Amino acid sequence: MTKKMTGGQAAVEALRAEGTSHVFGLIGSATMEMFDALYDAEDINFIGVHDERTGTHMADGFARMSGEAGVILAGQNGPGVTNLVTGLAQARAAYSPVVAIGGALASGHRYRDAFQEVDQDALFRPVTKKTWTATGADRVPEMFREAFREAMAPRRGPVMLNLPRDVLAAEAEYEPLQTRDQYRPYVAPGAAPQAVAQAADMLSKARQPVIIAGGGIKNTDGAGPCLSLAEALNCPVVTSPGHGDALPFDHPLNAGQMGPRGNIVASRLVKEADVILALGTRVGFNATFYSYDNINRDAQIIHVELEPTAIGRYFPAALGVLADAPTAATQIREAVERINDRAVADAWTEGFKSERAAYLAKRDAEAQVDAMPIHPSGLFKTLRDVMPRDAAVTMDAGTLCLQATDALNYYHPRSLFTPLDFGLVGFSFAAGLGVKLAAPDRPVISLMGDGGFGMTVSELSTAVDYGINTVTVVMNNRCWGAEKAYQRDFFGERYIGANISSPPFDKLAELYGAKGYKATTLDEMAQAIEDALDCGKPAVIDTDVDPAALYSFRRDSFKHRGG
Structure with a gap:
C-alpha cells in the first residue's frame, strides 16, 4: 500500500526507518515541513542546539559512542548550513558517520543570487564523503537511504544532503520504506x-x-x-x-x-x-x-x-x-x-x-601535586585517582589536552574522544553532550582549555534544557597555550594574541542553570569531580592551571628556526 506524504514527512519516516533515536539541530524556515513532522515523531528525540557547528560535534560524539550514524539538521539554507563546515571537516578527519541535513533554496531560485544563496554542493564536497541535493519529493526516501549507506560504509565518514524548500513541501505517493536491515546488511570481510x-x-x-x-x-x-x-x-x-x-x-x-x-x-x-x-x-x-x-x-x-x-x-x-x-x-x-x-x-x-x-610508577611519583597554581601533571594524577573506571573522556586539541591524552587511564573501549588529526579547539564539551546521549549510564568528563570552552559555552543552555549531565573541566591558563608555547620557544617571547580573558566559568555555569565549581587546589579538584558527578545537573569545574606549564608539541614545524 502506498502512502501520501510531503517530502518533509517522508524525510522523518526515512529517519525512523534507519532507527534514528536523536536528531541534533537548529530550527530554520527552509525546513519547516520537516520540523513539523518531527513534532509528531515521539520515538525521535530532537535536541535543539545553539550553533550548527557545535550541534555537528554532538552528532559526531553520538556517532562515535553509539556506532550508529549521528544526525544534524541545519534548518536554514545559507548561514545555517555554512556553520556546519567545521564540524563536518572534523568528522571527516575522525571517520565519524555524521549525516548532515541542510535546508536549501527552492529549486526555482537557484543561480539567481537569491536570499541566503550559496552553492551548498560545492561548499561541502571537500569535507564530506558525498554531498548532493534532493531533486524531488518522490526521491527523498531513496536519498536518505543513500546518505546513511554512504556514511556507514567503510571507511565511515560524514555526508551532506541538501533538501530544497519545494521538495519538502511537495506531496508524493510512497511505497513502504525499507529498513536499514533490508538494504544495507553487512558482514565484516576477512583476510585471504x-x-x-x-x-x-x-x-x-x-x-x-x-x-x-x-x-x-x-x-x-x-x-x-x-x-x-x-x-x-x-x-x-x-x-x-x-x-x-x-x-x-x-x-x-x-x-x-x-x-x-x-x-x-x-x-x-x-x-x-x-x-x-x-x-x-x-x-x-x-x-x-x-x-x-x-x-x-x-x-x-x-x-x-x-x-x-x-x-x-x-x-x-x-x-x-x-x-x-x-x-x-x-x-x-x-x-x-x-x-x-x-x-x-x-x-x-x-x-x-x-x-x-x-x-607508570615514575609518572605518579613525579607528578607535581603541591604546585600552585595547579601543574598539569598533578591535575592528571588527580583525575586518574578519582575518575570512575567507566568514565568516557572527551578532549580538545591544544597543549593541555595533548599532554592529557596518554596521561589518563581508559578501561573500556569507546572511552576517549578527541579531535584526532583535525586538531580542533572547541570540540570537547559539545562532543561530550553527544557521547552522554549515546551512553546515558556512563559518566562523561570533558577536558578543555579556557579558550575552547569560551567558544562553545552557549551549549550550556542545551545541556540544561535537555538534562544532559556531563562534567566539563576547564583547565584555565588564560592563554592560547599551544601557540604561546611556540612564541616562547621559537619567537623570543614576542607574544601577540596569546593571552585571553574569560569570565568565571563556574559562576557563568550557575547563570545558565548548571552547577559550577571553582578548584584552586588538587584537593578541591578531587572533591569537585565527585560532587559534579553526583549533582544531577550539567557541571562545570573552573580550575586554575599554571600558564607556564606549556609544551611545544610540533617542534618539527619550527626546525627552520633552530629551536
Whole structure:
C-alpha cells in the first residue's frame, strides 16, 4: 500500500526507518515541513542546539559512542548550513558517520543570487564523503537511504544532503520504506588465507614484535581478538594516538599510546620492533609525523586495513592485508603456532613489562601535586585517582589536552574522544553532550582549555534544557597555550594574541542553570569531580592551571628556526 506524504514527512519516516533515536539541530524556515513532522515523531528525540557547528560535534560524539550514524539538521539554507563546515571537516578527519541535513533554496531560485544563496554542493564536497541535493519529493526516501549507506560504509565518514524548500513541501505517493536491515546488511570481510598464513609466519618468527591497535580495533569493539592474538604471541600492543581506549589500560600487554604524543615506552617499542602488525590504523601523522624518527625503518610491517588506499601509504608494507581488523586478528590467532625457540621474543616482552611498570610508577611519583597554581601533571594524577573506571573522556586539541591524552587511564573501549588529526579547539564539551546521549549510564568528563570552552559555552543552555549531565573541566591558563608555547620557544617571547580573558566559568555555569565549581587546589579538584558527578545537573569545574606549564608539541614545524 502506498502512502501520501510531503517530502518533509517522508524525510522523518526515512529517519525512523534507519532507527534514528536523536536528531541534533537548529530550527530554520527552509525546513519547516520537516520540523513539523518531527513534532509528531515521539520515538525521535530532537535536541535543539545553539550553533550548527557545535550541534555537528554532538552528532559526531553520538556517532562515535553509539556506532550508529549521528544526525544534524541545519534548518536554514545559507548561514545555517555554512556553520556546519567545521564540524563536518572534523568528522571527516575522525571517520565519524555524521549525516548532515541542510535546508536549501527552492529549486526555482537557484543561480539567481537569491536570499541566503550559496552553492551548498560545492561548499561541502571537500569535507564530506558525498554531498548532493534532493531533486524531488518522490526521491527523498531513496536519498536518505543513500546518505546513511554512504556514511556507514567503510571507511565511515560524514555526508551532506541538501533538501530544497519545494521538495519538502511537495506531496508524493510512497511505497513502504525499507529498513536499514533490508538494504544495507553487512558482514565484516576477512583476510585471504594466503595473507593470514604469511602474517602468522612473520609474527611467529619475529624477535621483537609489536602490534599497533588503531581505530579499526577501537570502533569495532575488537579488543578481545587483538589481545587474544597478542597473548598467543606474548607480544606487546601499542595504540595509535587518540585511541588509547582501544584496549583496557590494565592489560599486561598494553603499552599505551605511541608516537610523538604518546609515552616513551610505547614509542620505543615501535622504534625498535622488527615486525609490526598494524591493525586498523593508517600509521599516519599523529602516530609518526611521517618520519622514521618514530618507527623502525628496518621493520617489516604487516598492514591490515579496510581501506585499500591506506595500506602502505606512508611506510612500505611487507604484507598488505585488506580486511576488517578484528576479523583478521582472529584469523591470524588461529594460524599462529607457538614455537619452542621464543626466548628472544619473550625476553623482549618481559623487558617491556618492567619498563612499563617503572614508567607508570615514575609518572605518579613525579607528578607535581603541591604546585600552585595547579601543574598539569598533578591535575592528571588527580583525575586518574578519582575518575570512575567507566568514565568516557572527551578532549580538545591544544597543549593541555595533548599532554592529557596518554596521561589518563581508559578501561573500556569507546572511552576517549578527541579531535584526532583535525586538531580542533572547541570540540570537547559539545562532543561530550553527544557521547552522554549515546551512553546515558556512563559518566562523561570533558577536558578543555579556557579558550575552547569560551567558544562553545552557549551549549550550556542545551545541556540544561535537555538534562544532559556531563562534567566539563576547564583547565584555565588564560592563554592560547599551544601557540604561546611556540612564541616562547621559537619567537623570543614576542607574544601577540596569546593571552585571553574569560569570565568565571563556574559562576557563568550557575547563570545558565548548571552547577559550577571553582578548584584552586588538587584537593578541591578531587572533591569537585565527585560532587559534579553526583549533582544531577550539567557541571562545570573552573580550575586554575599554571600558564607556564606549556609544551611545544610540533617542534618539527619550527626546525627552520633552530629551536
